[in-house]
Amino acid sequence: MSLLLKGATIVTMNDRKEVLSDHDLLLEDGRIVGLAPTGSIPKGGSTEEWSCNGKIIIPGLVSAHSHLSGIFQRSLWDETSFESWSAKTFAMDRLANLSPEEIYLLHCAAGIELIRHGVTTVLDMFSAYPSDALDKVDAASKALLDTGMRAIMGYSFRDQSPDNKDVTVEATSAEDVILTARAAAERVTNLSSRLGFMLAPSAPQRCSDKLLGLCGKLAQELGVGIHTHLAETKTHAAIGRAIYGEPIVKHLERIGFLNSGLSVAHSIWLDDEEIGLLRKYDVKVVHNPASNMRLGSGAARVKEMIRSGLRVGLGTDSANAGTVYSIFEQMKLAVLMPRCVWPPENWVLPGEAFEMATLGGARALLLDQVIGSIEEGKQADLVILKPSLSLSPMSNLVNQLVFAENGDSVEAVFVDGKPLMLQRRIQMVDEEDIPGQASSLKARIREAQAAVLARPS
Numbered sequence: 001m002s003l004l005l006k007g008a009t010i011v012t013m014n015d016r017k018e019v020l021s022d023h024d025l026l027l028e029d030g031r032i033v034g035l036a037p038t039g040s041i042p043k044g045g046s047t048e049e050w051s052c053n054g055k056i057i058i059p060g061l062v063s064a065h066s067h068l069s070g071i072f073q074r075s076l077w078d079e080t081s082f083e084s085w086s087a088k089t090f091a092m093d094r095l096a097n098l099s100p101e102e103i104y105l106l107h108c109a110a111g112i113e114l115i116r117h118g119v120t121t122v123l124d125m126f127s128a129y130p131s132d133a134l135d136k137v138d139a140a141s142k143a144l145l146d147t148g149m150r151a152i153m154g155y156s157f158r159d160q161s162p163d164n165k166d167v168t169v170e171a172t173s174a175e176d177v178i179l180t181a182r183a184a185a186e187r188v189t190n191l192s193s194r195l196g197f198m199l200a201p202s203a204p205q206r207c208s209d210k211l212l213g214l215c216g217k218l219a220q221e222l223g224v225g226i227h228t229h230l231a232e233t234k235t236h237a238a239i240g241r242a243i244y245g246e247p248i249v250k251h252l253e254r255i256g257f258l259n260s261g262l263s264v265a266h267s268i269w270l271d272d273e274e275i276g277l278l279r280k281y282d283v284k285v286v287h288n289p290a291s292n293m294r295l296g297s298g299a300a301r302v303k304e305m306i307r308s309g310l311r312v313g314l315g316t317d318s319a320n321a322g323t324v325y326s327i328f329e330q331m332k333l334a335v336l337m338p339r340c341v342w343p344p345e346n347w348v349l350p351g352e353a354f355e356m357a358t359l360g361g362a363r364a365l366l367l368d369q370v371i372g373s374i375e376e377g378k379q380a381d382l383v384i385l386k387p388s389l390s391l392s393p394m395s396n397l398v399n400q401l402v403f404a405e406n407g408d409s410v411e412a413v414f415v416d417g418k419p420l421m422l423q424r425r426i427q428m429v430d431e432e433d434i435p436g437q438a439s440s441l442k443a444r445i446r447e448a449q450a451a452v453l454a455r456p457s
């Protein structure tokens, strides 16, 4: 099947970062096979043709760090520190003990929110207690596939919890933890070319060195990447230093954990040497400005990272930690926040934020050969934006997409050339049905919330 999108303005994110007006885009068997000035691509007999006059096509946006189950705790906790937020969040997780069916629904709901905001690829950092993790991995994976998105299941684990007393560590040994992670990988692998897998140790200080070592070996054996939280708060950095007797990243280098298949979320409380080490090993950073600001975690030194040559993507984090599953919002905050705290040389520019939202996220997920730009040979993961006030007058398109757009102009979303949303209607799952199915959760959320609040502090 092939589709010719005619007469659009196309933000390519190719090497020259070209924005091409009056261009046609030919999609065939899920890929981009033609990109040329309007009228110059010959139309085959079976090619469907859509006029995109006045419309803008951008690469599908990428959230390289999200927790989709977190949507059920959206706006529940407004704490004054990450630590207090995290204690309540995990206590709530334990009390609510979501069923696989509920996890499926929550993932569908979060997926719809991502698609509505033009996000085509998401890394879902997913954790569950090992005893019933696999059924829940199945449920989350099924939801991600059913929405039509491209996704990475980032299976998360730990074997210690020095920074949160509310996390019960169930497994008896690092070997047990890795066995479950291997089983999770086996469940996910080969389900679909749209669904990948990464090992996701919760954070270095929440894993013994033995577990990190086993994780590194398994990643190598399976040929998958590793994703983790890194130095999200000042306390995390201090705990790391206390455990290791040196900064966390230095320790990770010492145990051989740094490589180009590793991506690290947040990465706020790092010293210059640690940033240099991440660069040296081509570790990718995932910046989560809404979450960092919402939880008061701190200001990541993103511009300095970019200047040093580090590759940076963006993440929504959990809706509970941040705000909404929107990468437009992350782009905007990534650009605005530094203007309040750093001198102009450390301001992130709109073009840099747009790269983080597309190619940067693709690099963090090891998918930059497949997605992240609109170029012949890449998969057809695209967003079509309709003409709207936020994009008019179209003076500086990338600046407007970053400063003025909130996702309302997103009209159609494609993954592998298949529409996930058309005319703002979600195509693959029944959007209207989900709130009704999830309504039984409401009473349990209220009960669990009351129980968390009643705990002795």
Ligand SMILES: [Zn+2]
Pocket (backbone or CB within 6 Å): 065, 066, 067, 125, 229, 265, 317, 318
């Ligand atoms: Zn996170």
